[in-house]
Amino acid sequence: MPRKSFVSILIVFALLFCCYAPAEAAEQNGVVMNENVIHKLKDGSRLVEKPLIVLSRTTSYVTASKTYEYENSDGVVEWSAKITGSFTYTGTTSFCTSSACVTTVYSGNWHEAVNNASYAGNAAFASVTMELKFLFIVIKTQNVSLTLTCDANGNLS
Numbered sequence: 001m002p003r004k005s006f007v008s009i010l011i012v013f014a015l016l017f018c019c020y021a022p023a024e025a026a027e028q029n030g031v032v033m034n035e036n037v038i039h040k041l042k043d044g045s046r047l048v049e050k051p052l053i054v055l056s057r058t059t060s061y062v063t064a065s066k067t068y069e070y071e072n073s074d075g076v077v078e079w080s081a082k083i084t085g086s087f088t089y090t091g092t093t094s095f096c097t098s099s100a101c102v103t104t105v106y107s108g109n110w111h112e113a114v115n116n117a118s119y120a121g122n123a124a125f126a127s128v129t130m131e132l133k134f135l136f137i138v139i140k141t142q143n144v145s146l147t148l149t150c151d152a153n154g155n156l157s
Contacts, residue, residue, distance in 0.1 A: 044073030085124025087150035094122040101126035124148040
């Protein structure tokens with residue numbers, strides 16, 4: 001076999017080996033759930049709950065975030081709200097130690113009217129109200145409640 005062919009085959013196998021990611025490694029790579037959850041609203045718009053992302057983890061501490069995107073009836077993402085929570089867990093109990101929520105406007109005349117983040121027990125909470133204005137008049141209001149929980153073994157939802 002010519003040397004170039006042998007080197008090419010080795011490179012292909014190395015790339016395949018490096019790109020292979022077993023299913024058990026999904027959380028280590030950051031994604032806990034792998035599908036969007038869609039919440040359809042009465043007016044044809046929808047809230048899309050994006051996959052939960054693990055930002056950091058140790059044997060007793062985890063920080064994660066979950067994002068909700070608001071899509072108008074044409075499927076255009078107009079804004080998002082992201083909750084981030086930090087948790088400690090021991091195998092018998094878990095506690096949330098911090099919670100934060102950030103909103104981002106991508107299009108339209110939306111603005112954040114309310115953004116309250118809190119935590120209690122093993123859960124991080126956020127309550128967000130976004131308002132759409134036209135000529136300084138609020139023409140639409142959208143409320144979103146975000147929750148991030150951690151069980152005693154560090155499993156997130």
